[in-house]
Amino acid sequence: MSRRLLVVYATKYGQTEKIARCVAEVAKREGIATELAQIDDACTPEDFSDVVVAGSVYFGHHSRKLGRWVRRNAPMLAKRHTAFVTVCNEVAHAPVGTFLRDSGWTPGTTAVFAGALRYTRYGWFFRLVTRRVAGVHDDVEYTDWQAVEAFARGFLADVKARAA
Ligand SMILES: Cc1cc2nc3c(=O)[nH]c(=O)nc-3n(C[C@H](O)[C@H](O)[C@H](O)COP(=O)(O)O)c2cc1C
DSSP states (O other), rough: OOOEEEEEEEOOHHHHHHHHHHHHHHHHHTTTEEEEEEEEEESSTTTTTTTEEEEEEEEEEEEHHHHHHHHHHHHHHTTTTEEEEEESSSGGGGHHHHHHHHTOOOOOOOEEEEEEEEEEGHHHHHHHHHHIIIIOOEEEOOOOOOHHHHHHHHHHHHHHHHOO
16 A cells, blocks of 8 residues: 655744654655645645644643644544654653543654744743743754654654555
8 A cells, every 4th residue: 555644733933843844854755755734624634644743832732723633633543653743842741641632642653852942033921931931042942853853764664564
């Protein structure tokens, strides 16, 4: 069976998109038909055999939009080879279990990656929180790109094994 991969993401300041794009680019290099899409109502897992869903965390929660999308598509996701990627800065406290319990989806794999702070692009409130909580006054990227590539290669090895 020929495989098709959907990498779908919800982002506020672009770091989750960057990580999703990295996974999609590794997949394309491996010769896997891949689509990269932002989460919205028009996007569904229907035409795909493999799905990576990625979302970021603010104030202890993934976005409501991501939650709604996953709940709506949970029956379809359950029949596919899937992974859930969380992007946040307090990696050890990522609210992955809570999100998945509330959304009714059990992905095949989960991964958590450190994100970034885009201080120069924030409004006054996010700047205040960033200064107070992280002591940061400028843009900082924490993502371990080698870890993202290693995750992508592991997931894609399973994609290829299922195609055989
Ligand atoms: C105001 C604010 C609140 C945040 N709250 C959390 C949080 O509760 N837990 C956490 O681990 N990371 C938190 N983060 C870090 C974000 O998850 C991180 O910036 C991530 O890279 C955002 O990804 P995005 O650009 O794709 O939205 C917060 C960041 C900001 C600016």
